[in-house]
Amino acid sequence: MRSDCPISFALDYFGDKWTLLIIRDLIFDRKKFYSDFLNSKEGIATNILSNRLKKLESNGIIESKVYEKLKTKKEYSLTPKGKTLVPVLVEMILWSAQYNGDLAIPQEFLHKAKTGKDQLVAAITARLDT
Amino acid sequence: MRSDCPISFALDYFGDKWTLLIIRDLIFDRKKFYSDFLNSKEGIATNILSNRLKKLESNGIIESKVYEKLKTKKEYSLTPKGKTLVPVLVEMILWSAQYNGDLAIPQEFLHKAKTGKDQLVAAITARLDT
DNA sequence: TAACTCACTTGCTTTTTGCAAGTAAGCAAA
DNA sequence: TTTGCTTACTTGCAAAAAGCAAGTGAGTTA
DSSP: OOOSOHHHHHHHHHOSSSHHHHHHHHHHSOOOBHHHHHTSTTOOOHHHHHHHHHHHHHTTSEEEEEOTTSTTOEEEEEOHHHHTTHHHHHHHHHHHHHHOTTSOOOHHHHHHHHHHHHHHHHHHHHHTTO | OOOSOHHHHHHHHHOSSSHHHHHHHHHHSOOOBHHHHHTSTTOOOHHHHHHHHHHHHHTTSEEEEEOTTSTTOEEEEEOHHHHTTHHHHHHHHHHHHHHOTTSOOOHHHHHHHHHHHHHHHHHHHHHTTO
8 A cells, every 4th residue: 555545545456457347347247257358358468367356356356266067267256345346437437428429338327327326326236246 | 549448448548556646636635736746645756747747638637837936837737527537536535435444534525425425526626626 | 088178377578667867947046 | 147946857777567479287078
């Protein structure tokens, strides 16, 4: 930790170009496996992905368990601490939406964010437990 | 831009360990000058600071003008695009507050965030124009 | 039991960061 | 007008991180 500043604290967790993309995959795309993250369109390298998954796990943002149906696979999921990142991601999406109209954001998402942001966050969070 | 994902879009602006700290200084500490940012407790290096200020300016997040009282100084300020980052920073602060009780966050901030987040964001944003 | 899948690791190159020192422009006092 | 000071950078070099290609080993399937 570089200081007692909450922004600095948060950046120590996800202040890089890749970590939040993995969390995005977990939250919005319901991805679970190493190969899922690897196939995301930004093209993360295998060693970076491995490093970030380890870091996220040791930081208590995600957890993993052996996938019983196929034991070579590990199934990743968000911890409660990870799930509380939903509001941060939502605000980032809304910020981006203001400055680039060509991004992949469903109209429904923007509408819901405008009419009831808290409910939108709650709905996204609740879906993670299903 | 790495993809049409809004999270990826946002990370292209501030997906690193330093950029958001400069924006934090501008928003919460009302800092204006190179030397102000340099003296922040995280200890940014001069070349990184210079690089990030340039990047923020070319990305339209901040702007700068010569400080008339002392022409060797440049006065930096947030553009409207930069000011709309307030909600993102607020959510990051609230996330951090949940997981570390020793951070420098005023009680009043947390109270206001709980009772009326939108008003808090509006108040912080409005203050930037004074 | 041999080939295959999957999650990683390794080795190497390139890029970014970090640190210390230097520079140039504006300013202030002698 | 010259000297020294402040301020915002730039430069050079070492260390760390990222990117890429190839390899490894455990578990699965034919």
